[in-house]
Amino acid sequence: MxxxxxxxxxxxxxxxxxxxxxxxxxxxxxxxxxxxxxxxxxxxxxxxxxxxxxxxxxxxxxxxxxxxxxxxxxxxxxxxxxxxxxxxxxxxxxxxxxxxxxxxxxxxxxxxxxxxxxxxxxxxxxxxxxxFTSYKLENVVKLKSSYAIRIYELLKQYEKIQERTFLLNDLRELLGIENLYPAYGNFKQRVLIPAQKELNNKTDISFKLEEIKNGRKVSKIKFIIQSVEPNKGEQLSLFEENLEEFKFANSVTHQVKKLGLKMGLQLTNEVIHSWEKYGMENVLLLMGKIKERKDIDNPIGYITTVLKTTRFTNKESDPKDLLDQTILSYLVSYFSKSKEPMSDWFISEKAIEKLQVHYSMKLDQAKAKFEKIKEELFKVLGVTDYTIIKSAEEKLKQQQEIEELLKKLQLTK
Incomplete structure (x- = not known):
């Protein structure tokens, strides 16, 4: 022991x-x-x-x-x-x-x-x-990006040498993002620039970037490393954090983050930023509706799915349309858990079964509702090989004719 x-x-x-x-x-x-x-x-x-x-x-x-x-x-x-x-x-x-x-x-x-x-x-x-490399814990606990922490350690190693050069692919590998942000411009804006800002303002080192090109493409990144006076960095960091907190406290984004904490969710700025295009008021509305629900295993994934599949408009939504979107989001969330490819008939049968159980629908109601949202559901799930019946009424009529035919057959026995 x-x-x-x-x-x-x-x-x-x-x-x-x-x-x-x-x-x-x-x-x-x-x-x-x-x-x-x-x-x-x-x-x-x-x-x-x-x-x-x-x-x-x-x-x-x-x-x-x-x-x-x-x-x-x-x-x-x-x-x-x-x-x-x-x-x-x-x-x-x-x-x-x-x-x-x-x-x-x-x-x-x-x-x-x-x-x-x-x-x-x-x-x-x-x-x-x-x-070995040694540094104070306070230099990293203030950082909000995992990439910033990794870059800090990699540069802290070379602080005395004052520069360090990486092949772009090697740097991606060290940060664990070989396949993320494949375009250099994205990588620079999402990883390097935010890390530069955080290190310059919150730690005992700062850096400048030099891009080394092979032809037109950036192939290497050179970091010019400078030591920062602790007091200066601390004061600047404190000022920036207070300024950001002031801006943040009066924003809708802050309300989303605050509501997320009440729901037990640690929402990162990256996640919230990805929701902004759907309208933060819509995000707040959706979070308010699901905050008491216990049947959602992955609330962040569920919210993202609902936002992607819901059509937001400035006018007041029809309650029937809202129900359709809620059902659609529920089914997308359910089927998205599977990592195996699913056939259209399997999805159809399972979806109708889920509608009966989860929404207490009768079989004919569940079938009609599924037909109404089927095209959009298959589109979101990436199912392409299926037959679309445009009208739910046509499908109901077809089902009724089949049922009547079966009754006649039974009577003739």
Whole structure:
């Protein structure tokens, strides 16, 4: 049994990591990275083995930027997903895949959480004598982007050299986004520029970018690294955060984020930004309608699906149209959970069955309603090989004729 140590969450603690670990390939969310770095900041230079670290839930959630009363269910979901994440590290001719954590326990009566690193990480976090990078935890806990944290570590390694150059593909790989933002312009605007702004304003280093081209295409990125005076960076960061908070507090976006927290959702700026084109008032309206529902496994995915499939207009919606859109969104959410391709007949049968159970419809009502929304449902699900019957009335009439024919056949027996 590894020794247990109750620790305080302290932003002034130092994170010390092997350079090889910093340059390993992995993709973690911003909260997941902060959990790892918070644990790493509690390792002492004299430690020869990992301990089981016990952290107070309240302090831990404050450090991670989770607002409101600490929720065990929210943290449990985060740590459960983190335990399933692995990083890849190359040793000679081996590529090794390793989990970050080996153990997590929630002590609900004590308001604490126990966490333990995977033993494989020992040579990369313990008794480091050379080829390591060290920095204060406060430099990363203030960052809101996972890319900014990774870029900070990669540049902090080269702070004394004052520059570092990456092949564009290598940088994408290190950030875990090989296939995301394939166009360089997008990559620059979504990853590099936001990270530059955050590092320049909130950490002890800043950087400028130089693009190195091969013909017309950017093939390499050169970072010019500068050290920042701690006080200057802190004051600028504080001013910016207060200014942003002032703007944010009076916006509809803030209301969406606030309502999300009440629903137990940690909505990132990226998610909210993707909803803006549908109208934030519509987002608020939709969130208000589903906030008490317990049957939605993935509320963020559900909201996104409803927004994509609902036609928003300035005039007041017909209640029947609104019901159709609600049903459509429910079915899209249900079928989207499957990763296997589905045939049109399977979707049809299952959808009618779901309408009967979930909306208490009779069989003929469910069939009629399905025919009305079938074309749009198949379109959203990407089903192309099906026959569209334009009129639900025609389909009903056809069904009635078949039923009457069957009755006649039974009478003639």
């Amino acid at each position: 590894l020794p247990t140590e109750i620790i305080e969450v302290n932003r002034n603690n130092f994170v010390t990591k092997s350079n090889r670990l910093i340059e390993a390939n992995y993709k973690l969310g911003v909260i997941e990275q902060k959990i790892i770095l918070c644990l790493a900041s509690n390792i002492q230079p004299t430690d020869s083995d990992f301990k089981t670290y016990t952290l107070p839930i309240k302090e831990f959630t404050n450090l991670l930027g989770l607002r409101g009363t600490p929720k065990y269910t929210e943290l449990r979901k985060i740590t459960k997903e983190l335990m399933q994440k692995v990083f890849e590290i190359r040793i000679n001719r081996k590529v090794i895949q390793v989990a970050w954590l080996s153990y997590v326990a929630y002590n609900e009566s004590e308001g604490t959480i126990d966490i333990r690193f995977d033993p494989f990480l020992r040579p990369y976090l313990l008794e480091l004598k050379r080829e």
